[in-house]
Amino acid sequence: MIEKVSLTGVAHELEEFWSQRVVGAGNGNLFKVAKGTGSTNWHSHHDQDETFVMLEGTLIVQLRDGDVELGPGDLLVIPRGVEHCPKAEGEARFLLVGPEITSNAAGGRPDWSRR
Amino acid sequence: MIEKVSLTGVAHELEEFWSQRVVGAGNGNLFKVAKGTGSTNWHSHHDQDETFVMLEGTLIVQLRDGDVELGPGDLLVIPRGVEHCPKAEGEARFLLVGPEITSNAAGGRPDWSRR
Numbered sequence: 001m002i003e004k005v006s007l008t009g010v011a012h013e014l015e016e017f018w019s020q021r022v023v024g025a026g027n028g029n030l031f032k033v034a035k036g037t038g039s040t041n042w043h044s045h046h047d048q049d050e051t052f053v054m055l056e057g058t059l060i061v062q063l064r065d066g067d068v069e070l071g072p073g074d075l076l077v078i079p080r081g082v083e084h085c086p087k088a089e090g091e092a093r094f095l096l097v098g099p100e101i102t103s104n105a106a107g108g109r110p111d112w113s114r115r
Numbered sequence: 116m117i118e119k120v121s122l123t124g125v126a127h128e129l130e131e132f133w134s135q136r137v138v139g140a141g142n143g144n145l146f147k148v149a150k151g152t153g154s155t156n157w158h159s160h161h162d163q164d165e166t167f168v169m170l171e172g173t174l175i176v177q178l179r180d181g182d183v184e185l186g187p188g189d190l191l192v193i194p195r196g197v198e199h200c201p202k203a204e205g206e207a208r209f210l211l212v213g214p215e216i217t218s219n220a221a222g223g224r225p226d227w228s229r230r
Contacts, residue, residue: 002178002197007168008188024192026164027214029142031190049141053122053168053210055188063117073123073170075146075210077139082117095168095190097212099142 008055011035011093018113020101032096039087040110048098050078057092061085070094123170126150126208133228135216147211154202155225160195163213167191172207176200185209 005023010033014021018040020032036059052061054070061068061076062085070076070092078084086092096102120138125148129136133155135147151174167174169185176183176191177200185191185207193199201207211217 002183002191002193004183004185004189004191006188007190024166024190026166026192026194026212027144029144029212031166031192031212051139051141051146068117068119070119073121074119075122075139076117076119077141077146078117079141097141097144097146 005031007033007095008093011055016113018109020096022101029097029099030101032098032101033093034096035091035093036086036088037091038110038112040085042083042085044081044083045078045098045102046081048100048102049080050084050102051097052076052078052086053095053097055093055095057088057090059086059088059092059094062087120146122148122210123208126170131228133224135211137216144212144214145216147213147216148208149211150206150208151201151203152206153225153227155200157198157200159198160193160213160217162195163215163217164195165193165199165217166212167193167201168210168212170208170210172203172205174207174209175202177202 024031059070139146174185
């Protein structure tokens with residue numbers, strides 16, 4: 001059965017910030033929905049590129065050489081090994097594409113976001 | 116240099132329907148922007164899954180066991196080998212994720228869309 005997923009619908013169901021819910025998979029990559037507010041910790045993923053596709057709100061991806069501000073319909077690929085620290089003043093909702101869940105393992109997820 | 120891409124901005128620049136513009140790459144997959152109107156031909160991709168992320172408009176993905184209607188913020192993964200035939204009454208704009216350009220090689224692109 002091939003079914004669509006409402007990314008914005010899933011994003012509104014999420015209870016935790018900076019946590020990722022897998023909604024699909026293809027060609028070795030997972031499609032993951034997340035929401036953010038405040039800031040993660042600075043971190044990088046040594047083994048995978050991480051792609052953000054913005055759904056709602058504004059996300060500022062801090063990089064060591066400057067910030068990139070993402071709004072709805074924007075895409076940003078963060079190559080493996082590149083340090084980054086996303087933050088949002090309000091609430092930002094986005095799709096992530098990559099082979100694994102990254103928020104828990106890589107140290108980016110802030111302590112306050114855990115249950 | 117890590118730069119964001121406005122997917123909707125690129126979609127509005129496209130001159131051809133059912134043609135794909137690569138805007139990024141990560142983990143062996145390409146991020147491709149396309150627009151559609153009318154219908155493609157029925158086709159499948161034997162070697163890759165194809166993921167649609169809708170940006171604007173409505174796209175009806177015809178499958179052999181029924182249609183799936185996609186609106187903004189919807190995601191649909193079409194597993195490799197599954198026959199499909201997207202169509203749009205108006206103009207639909209979307210992101211595709213997969214390891215290669217699929218429109219030209221797989222026979223889905225209709226003759227009228229070529230220059």
